[in-house]
Amino acid sequence: MNNDEIKENLLDVQSHETKLLWKQKNFLILLVGNSLISFGSKVYELVLPLLIYELTRSSIVMGTMKAVEFLPNLLLAVFIGVLVDRTDRKRFLIYVLFIQIILLSVLYISIKSGHKYILLFYIIGFFFMALFYCYDYAMTSIVKDVIHPNLLTSANSKFSFISTFIGIIGPAISGFILALSNLEDGLLITMFALFGGFIVFFFLNNKKHQIETKKENQSILEDIKEGWVELRRNHSLWLITLIVVFTNATSGLFDSMVIFFAEDSFHLSSFQLGLVFSIAGLGGLLGSLSTDYISKKLMFGKLIGITIFLISFAYIIMFFASNIFFIALSLFLEGIFNSIFSICIYTYRQETTPSHLIGRISGITGALFMLGVPLSMFGSGWIASIINTKYLFLGAAILNLLIFIVYRKLSLWNLT
Structure with missing residues (x-):
């Protein structure tokens, strides 16, 4: 064939x-x-x-x-x-x-x-x-x-x-x-x-998920421990969770500074801001529409890694942005790649987690995913008061590239 x-x-x-x-x-x-x-x-x-x-x-x-x-x-x-x-x-x-x-x-x-x-x-x-x-x-x-x-x-x-x-x-x-x-x-x-x-x-019409009788009397802490043990047992999901902690931190840094950068450096009007963020949304739509097709061509592991790398490229474009066109292009590409990345992560978590533990795994990973976001958002505001905001985008790009290098060295590239 x-x-x-x-x-x-x-x-x-x-x-x-x-x-x-x-x-x-x-x-x-x-x-x-x-x-x-x-x-x-x-x-x-x-x-x-x-x-x-x-x-x-x-x-x-x-x-x-x-x-x-x-x-x-x-x-x-x-x-x-x-x-x-x-x-x-x-x-x-x-x-x-x-x-x-x-x-x-x-x-x-x-x-x-x-x-x-x-x-x-x-x-x-x-x-x-x-x-x-x-x-x-x-x-x-x-x-x-x-x-x-x-x-x-x-x-x-x-x-x-x-x-x-x-x-x-x-x-x-x-x-x-x-x-x-x-x-x-x-x-x-x-x-x-x-x-x-x-x-x-x-x-x-959902089938009631199965709970083993012996586990019905478990305490909440025992339930949490069971979810934690399952997450650590699922080595690939655990590594992906750690990767997402850092990619979300760079994404939080990027998102929190875009509006400030656009207004402070280019003095965009409210209409122009709305326009560029609508374009970012269009990127997200394109990413959502294309993920199913692309995932048939590439294994999940490669697709996740490639999107991490390409998100870095979107951040670099924002660093070099000299007008509204490049701001819109950066947000458009970030919307595409972030959408594909997120769908792959959530789908892999669903596919590899037993049904009776999916709530706990979602809760534990959901909390971990957001660990770095408050710090990156808070820190970016302070840093932006000292240096030019565009260097934060360069920093986010470099961090994402480092995350990609680490991801490439982990046993995740060939995940199906």
Whole structure:
């Protein structure tokens, strides 16, 4: 069989798998439900800081709110993973959405009645984000349960496409929200979207994951230990997790400085900023659409390594950026390669983790993934006050290249 025939057969297999995916009722339910939740979450993400700023006119309060929303992943991710593994995942997902709707209802009623307490924003913001992580890990687990392993990459690519697309239309959503007579009415939009997902997920037909009887009486700490032991046993996933800790740190550094660099060095208008970030979103869409196809051509290990290298290239372009075109090009390429990288990581985690441990592994790795992000974001701000911001992009590129070299020397290049 020659190369052309092999390529043709691969394309036929890919086309057949894609058709099978679209015929699966559970996949369609998950896609519709997740689309609604992604839209509602985006509206919430835009409305909350606007409400806080309208109330306080304080950037400090807004920054503190961001920190409060970041805490649940660091503090609770591992425990959330245990809950996901201990309960029926469909029921857990529905309960999570119900509680989020209640929390938003309390905040909405409080604002409407004139009781605009900052402390209430902090409390509800913390628990809403904690529940969002509950939703995220439950979704990861359910996808593992109901989607055939051969279709996981394709399914995750579709979910990533929807999330990225909603991110692109963020400016349009912002304009719609600002046109509302009352900003708090944006919370109603989020509630309706969450309620839509709540209804859709009732039709999900998932097999209840198996929990061995002897493990039902384990303590939470024993459950966490079991997840940790499994992660360490899965040597490849453990090494990939360590790699992601550092790639996320460089990504956090890059993301936190792009807006400052664009405004400070090139004085871009709000419209121009929105344009370049929309182009970055288009890159993410292209990455989401192409991952399934590319993963059929390259083994996961090589694809992950190549994207790490190419992300470095995107950072270097930002270092040499002399106008808005190069800023847009850098963000576009970073969007493509980061999207492919993320889909590969999450798919590999799903494929190589036993179903009854997927919640714990997602929680543990999710927390570890974010370890370097706060430090890189905080440190980049201080460094940018001392040196030209563009050198931070050069630093991010060099760090990513070093990560690539380390990755190349590890036993990960030939992962399937």
